[in-house]
Amino acid sequence: MNRAxxxxxxxxxxxxxxxxxxxxxxxxxxxxxxxxxxxxxxxxHGLKMLQMAGIEVAIISGRRSRALELxxxxxxxxxxxxxxxxxxxxxxQLLDELNLTRDQAGYIGDDIVDLPILSACGFSxxxxxxxxxxxxxxxxxxxxxxxxxxAREVCEFILEAQGxxxxxxxxxxxxxx
Numbered sequence: 001m002n003r004a005x006x007x008x009x010x011x012x013x014x015x016x017x018x019x020x021x022x023x024x025x026x027x028x029x030x031x032x033x034x035x036x037x038x039x040x041x042x043x044x045h046g047l048k049m050l051q052m053a054g055i056e057v058a059i060i061s062g063r064r065s066r067a068l069e070l071x072x073x074x075x076x077x078x079x080x081x082x083x084x085x086x087x088x089x090x091x092x093q094l095l096d097e098l099n100l101t102r103d104q105a106g107y108i109g110d111d112i113v114d115l116p117i118l119s120a121c122g123f124s125x126x127x128x129x130x131x132x133x134x135x136x137x138x139x140x141x142x143x144x145x146x147x148x149x150x151a152r153e154v155c156e157f158i159l160e161a162q163g164x165x166x167x168x169x170x171x172x173x174x175x176x177x
Contacts, residue, residue: 004139007123008161012104014050015079015091015117016151018061018068020110021127024147037067040147044075046155051076053164058094060087062113087117108154110134110146125154 019025022043028036047057058079059072065082072080081090087107095105106123107114110130118124118138126134127150128142135141140157142150159165 004123004157005161007103007139008106008158010103011055011106011123011158011162012100013056013058013094013098014106014108014123014155014158015058015060015094015121016047016107017087017109017111017114018059018065019063020130020146021108022059022071022147022151024145025110035065035067037065038147039067039071040149040152042149043147043151043155044071046152047075047077049159049168050155052168053159053162055158056094056098060084060090060107060117062087087114088120091117091120106158108151123158125157 016022022039023037050057056079057077058081059068059077060081061068062084063082068082069080079094084090091105091107095102102120103122105121107117107121108125109118110127112131112133115137124138125140125142126138127146129145140154142153144150144153156165159168
């Protein structure tokens, strides 16, 4: 088992950045100033699978977005932290609240502003199209881009490392899994 697998196997809380991870990083503005973001259903199902496997899911984002609130509501994610300047501090609050250690936490971010929180986690990941400086500083680099399946890939990596992926897939695939 490699280091990334070992670290993913310990995850009990997985937190996600939004812009560039759960979205492709594009923010559309209407003439009235309303912001629009697109979320992948593929990624959303990955977050649901983590929840089904008993892994806590949190969102820690530097921006505020009504679209994100609605997406979290849709996915049943209650641990939503928006407009966060100190993501590492927000993670520590979650760990204290859940009585978990840093080794039991994971985070996926796509840009250098995420490095402080990534270094505070047992398992760290970035998207395939994340900033190049991220690659050598995380445990796992997805093959998929942000908003295009990267979060799902990371969710399945964690589930596989914990031996929970196949049982979850059997729910939909039956005996063919």
